[in-house]
Amino acid sequence: MYLHLKTAGYYGENFPETFSEFVPLFIDEKNYLGQYWYYYVTEVEKFCKENLDYPILNLKYEEIKKNQHKEINRLAEFLEIDASASLVADIINKCDISNLKTVRGDTKDGGKPFMYRKGTVSDWKNWLTVAENEAFDKVYQEKMAESDLKFEY
Numbered sequence: 001m002y003l004h005l006k007t008a009g010y011y012g013e014n015f016p017e018t019f020s021e022f023v024p025l026f027i028d029e030k031n032y033l034g035q036y037w038y039y040y041v042t043e044v045e046k047f048c049k050e051n052l053d054y055p056i057l058n059l060k061y062e063e064i065k066k067n068q069h070k071e072i073n074r075l076a077e078f079l080e081i082d083a084s085a086s087l088v089a090d091i092i093n094k095c096d097i098s099n100l101k102t103v104r105g106d107t108k109d110g111g112k113p114f115m116y117r118k119g120t121v122s123d124w125k126n127w128l129t130v131a132e133n134e135a136f137d138k139v140y141q142e143k144m145a146e147s148d149l150k151f152e153y
């Protein structure tokens with residue numbers, strides 16, 4: 001979230017220069033940034049539980065990275081399309097982060113640069129200090145205590 005907001009320039013000069021300056025803003029209960037994420041995630045979960053007949057497919061990036069073929073086939077089934085093995089392989093190839101970077105390059109969207117990350121799982125370990133991780137975990141456990149959602153980080 002930090003890098004997306006910083007790249008997009010939504011907060012201009014008021015945006016934290018470093019990730020370590022951003023973390024307390026995300027964790028702070030009175031701050032919009034962190035509250036928005038918890039509110040959004042729990043409201044989506046609530047909607048899904050209350051609308052079982054509404055066609056919703058929940059995909060997790062980490063699961064897609066673990067088993068691309070399985071998750072793309074789940075998506076195809078949800079969309080009620082026939083996904084041949086070659087189509088699935090083509091989708092995996094075209095969605096590979098290195099291919100996206102090559103195809104899009106420095107293309108701009110509304111004057112803002114596209115931002116691509118590494119496309120890896122668990123990169124947070126390279127960003128958070130032990131103290132920041134503990135502070136985040138404490139707030140996360142509190143805010144997500146009623147949630148059935150399970151995320152892998």
